[in-house]
Amino acid sequence: MTDHASIVIPAYNEVAGIAAVIGEVRQALAQAGIAAEIIVVDDGSTDDTARVATVSGARVIQHRSNRGYGAALKTGIAAARSDVVGIIDADGTYPAAQLAAMLAELEHADMVVGARTGGNVEIPLVRRPAKWALNHLANYVAHAQIPDLNSGLRVFRRDVVMQYFPILPDQFSWTTTITLAMHCDKYAVSYVPIDYRLRRGMSKIVPWDAYNFAILILRTAMLFRPLRVFLPLVILCLVYGTGKTMLDMIRDPNISASAILAFLSALQLLLIGMLGDAMTMRLGRLSPNAVFGVQPKELPQATPEPERTGGAA
Numbered sequence: 001m002t003d004h005a006s007i008v009i010p011a012y013n014e015v016a017g018i019a020a021v022i023g024e025v026r027q028a029l030a031q032a033g034i035a036a037e038i039i040v041v042d043d044g045s046t047d048d049t050a051r052v053a054t055v056s057g058a059r060v061i062q063h064r065s066n067r068g069y070g071a072a073l074k075t076g077i078a079a080a081r082s083d084v085v086g087i088i089d090a091d092g093t094y095p096a097a098q099l100a101a102m103l104a105e106l107e108h109a110d111m112v113v114g115a116r117t118g119g120n121v122e123i124p125l126v127r128r129p130a131k132w133a134l135n136h137l138a139n140y141v142a143h144a145q146i147p148d149l150n151s152g153l154r155v156f157r158r159d160v161v162m163q164y165f166p167i168l169p170d171q172f173s174w175t176t177t178i179t180l181a182m183h184c185d186k187y188a189v190s191y192v193p194i195d196y197r198l199r200r201g202m203s204k205i206v207p208w209d210a211y212n213f214a215i216l217i218l219r220t221a222m223l224f225r226p227l228r229v230f231l232p233l234v235i236l237c238l239v240y241g242t243g244k245t246m247l248d249m250i251r252d253p254n255i256s257a258s259a260i261l262a263f264l265s266a267l268q269l270l271l272i273g274m275l276g277d278a279m280t281m282r283l284g285r286l287s288p289n290a291v292f293g294v295q296p297k298e299l300p301q302a303t304p305e306p307e308r309t310g311g312a313a
Contacts, residue, residue, distance in 0.1 A: 002103055004035040005084045005155070008076030010069055012043040014090035015052055022056040024096040025088065032100035037081055040090070041072040049090075070174030074165055077158060086155040093197050094153040102155045102192050110160050110187040113179065114153035114194040134217065138176070141221040141228050142183035147191050150175040160187065167223060177220055184224035222276065230273025237266035 007025050011018055022038055029036040040053040044066035053060045061075055077085055084106065088094050094114060102112040138149045152175060164181050168174050182189050221229050241262030248256045 002082075002084045002106070003033065004037070004082050005029065005086055005099075005103055006037040006039060006076075006080035006082040006158075007086045007088060007099070008073060008080065009038065009040045009053075009058070009088055009090050010043060010072035010076065011040055011045065011049050011053065011090035012066060012069075012072070013045045013047050013049060015045075015047040015049045017092040018049055018053050018090045019056045021088065021090050021092055021096065022053060022058050025099065026057070028097045028099050032103075034100065034103065039076045039079060041076040043067060043069070043072040068170035069172045070168055071170035073174055074168065074170075077161060078165075080158060083158050084155065085158045085161070087152065089152040094151075095195055095197070098153065098192060098194050099155065102153075105190050105192060106155050106157070108188070109190040111154060111156035111178075111182055112190045112192060113148060113151050115148035115191040116151055116196040117147050117191075117193045118195040120195040120197075134176075137217050138180060141217055141225055142180055143225070143228070144183045146179060146183065149179055151194075153194060167220075176217065180217065180220045181224060184220075226276030227273045230269050230276070234266045234270045234273070237262045237269065241266065 007029070009018070009021060009025070018040065022040070025038055026036060038058040040050075040058040040060045042050040042053065042060060042062045044063045050060050050062055061079055063072065063075065073087055076087075084103065086099055086103070088096055088099070098114055102114060105112045135146060135149050138146050150172070154175070156178075160182070161178060164178060167181070168177050179189070218229060241259050244259035244262065245255055248254060248259060
């Protein structure tokens with residue numbers, strides 16, 4: 001397990017909980033013997049978040065104005081002095097005590113995510129239907145089982161995540177994008193079950209953010225797995241074209257223009273999807289980290305049993 005790590009805490013008007021989170025992070029890593037650099041990125045707060053974080057002993061970086069959750073994370077990750085970086089929210093919802101176990105798991109992974117699937121998870125009921133739908137869409141795009149798409153508690157290797165900075169958004173969808181990107185590029189992503197507590201203060205996520213998350217998942221699919229988007233459309237056009245052709249032949253032995261258009265649309269969509277997939281594969285091969293950065297998990301080697309020597313009867 002690593003003996004040092006940088007922990008980035010993005011904060012916007014989190015004066016109610018920032019001191020407690022800093023203290024919890026410091027205590028959890030100190031008990032595990034890990035030297036922690038705690039970085040609080042004050043994203044243009046209008047309260048005393050920056051002052052309280054400074055008094056609490058964190059390294060504080062301030063944005064002149066509110067730029068967004070993702071922008072704060074990118075600022076903190078870029079400024080981190082350690083090659084191993086963790087992130088945690090400033091609202092007190094995530095258990096910092098899990099950081100040590102997650103850092104230990106990072107020995108066999110490129111990113112470890114705290115999945116909110118523990119025994120005590122306080123996710124508001126109004127968010128659960130959208131969360132369920134988005135998770136299933138993400139599972140389809142990434143072709144993987146993702147227990148928590150946008151958890152704000154995770155640890156990762158700094159160089160692996162920084163290669164995605166050009167496509168990582170500045171808003172709350174940062175965590176969603178990095179999860180999908182690393183799954184699509186076949187990096188080793190592990191999940192550790194954690195609890196999720198009620199937040200301190202007012203949540204900054206609004207209901208219509210679910211629509212933005214869905215659009216973001218489709219946009220990420222276009223960057224990494226375009227055929228996962230185009231193939232369902234191709235199948236839909238083929239099914240319509242085939243059904244319309246059969247109906248046309250029953251009524252009148254002529255194929256209608258709409259059926260022909262459906263077949264042509266299916267062909268065009270398939271060619272566009274294949275072209276996008278070819279470009280994605282080519283660009284992926286140009287990134288050395290897409291292959292050599294993956295951390296395999298090696299099982300401990302068994303100690304061979306000593307040979308038994310037979311004695312004389």
